[in-house]
Amino acid sequence: MRRNKTRLGAVAVAALSAVYATAVALGAPPMMTANTGAHLKVRSPATGTTLTGNSLATSVKVTHFKVDCRYAGTANRKGIGHYHIELDKSLINMICSPRSSISMLNVKPGKHTVQFIPAANDHADDMKAMKQISFTYKPSHPLPAVKPLSFPGKPSVSIVSPKPGATVHGSFNLVVAAQNFKLTCALYGKAPVKGYGHWHANVDTTTMGMMGMGTMLGMSCGKSFHVSLAGIKPGQHKFIAILEDNTHAPTIGAKASVTVNVK
Numbered sequence: 001m002r003r004n005k006t007r008l009g010a011v012a013v014a015a016l017s018a019v020y021a022t023a024v025a026l027g028a029p030p031m032m033t034a035n036t037g038a039h040l041k042v043r044s045p046a047t048g049t050t051l052t053g054n055s056l057a058t059s060v061k062v063t064h065f066k067v068d069c070r071y072a073g074t075a076n077r078k079g080i081g082h083y084h085i086e087l088d089k090s091l092i093n094m095i096c097s098p099r100s101s102i103s104m105l106n107v108k109p110g111k112h113t114v115q116f117i118p119a120a121n122d123h124a125d126d127m128k129a130m131k132q133i134s135f136t137y138k139p140s141h142p143l144p145a146v147k148p149l150s151f152p153g154k155p156s157v158s159i160v161s162p163k164p165g166a167t168v169h170g171s172f173n174l175v176v177a178a179q180n181f182k183l184t185c186a187l188y189g190k191a192p193v194k195g196y197g198h199w200h201a202n203v204d205t206t207t208m209g210m211m212g213m214g215t216m217l218g219m220s221c222g223k224s225f226h227v228s229l230a231g232i233k234p235g236q237h238k239f240i241a242i243l244e245d246n247t248h249a250p251t252i253g254a255k256a257s258v259t260v261n262v263k
């Protein structure tokens with residue numbers, strides 16, 4: 001009997017190590033890798049580019065996969081998703097179109113990498129389809145670094161629109177007001193700076209996936225986020241706005257939600 005128990009334990013350990021070994025081999029933790037089938041080609045920047053301006057323009061071509069952010073944060077659909085851009089392996093944003101740009105604000109001159117990663121609707125990265133480009137940032141007119149900000153009170157956020165119990169259909173604008181907090185797009189993915197950040201719009205929950213991003217519809221550095229209901233079933237749903245630091249972590253500790261009827 002004892003021998004059987006030992007054997008079972010050994011089998012369980014072996015199985016677990018196999019799962020772990022596979023995850024390590026894929027270069028990402030378990031549960032966060034997707035197999036999107038996407039083929040991604042980087043058109044710009046070219047590898048080894050020297051960037052003298054303060055914004056890196058990007059352009060990609062994605063095939064075998066439909067880039068459609070209307071479904072981001074909702075159930076995964078085979079062959080549909082978006083892609084993530086990372087600077088030095090830190091997420092800048094989820095991207096919905098072939099072209100984008102990355103601000104060099106608070107980026108040190110020198111060698112950097114930019115990664116393009118196809119992702120499923122739940123934001124799980126497809127590391128097998130990832131493309132990485134290295135470039136050198138050598139600004140001719142360097143940007144002054146952003147300094148920490150102090151506010152009289154704690155950061156908070158409230159939802160201005162829609163009103164609780166409203167009926168929404170097709171799409172709507174989730175409008176927020178942030179207090180004691182400065183919203184900024186240029187610091188997406190950079191090191192945290194006190195007083196600065198952005199917000200994420202989530203549906204129904206903020207606890208799925210890494211840093212709650214499994215149900216993230218998108219992010220905003222402005223007053224509103226356009227919510228698509230394409231992937232959301234009719235019925236009552238909660239839409240949540242969460243203040244985030246530049247690394248997309250909810251360390252600010254402020255969120256607000258509104259429950260509406262999706263028709």
Ligand SMILES: [Cu+2]
Nearest residue numbers: 200219244248
């Ligand atoms: Cu974010």
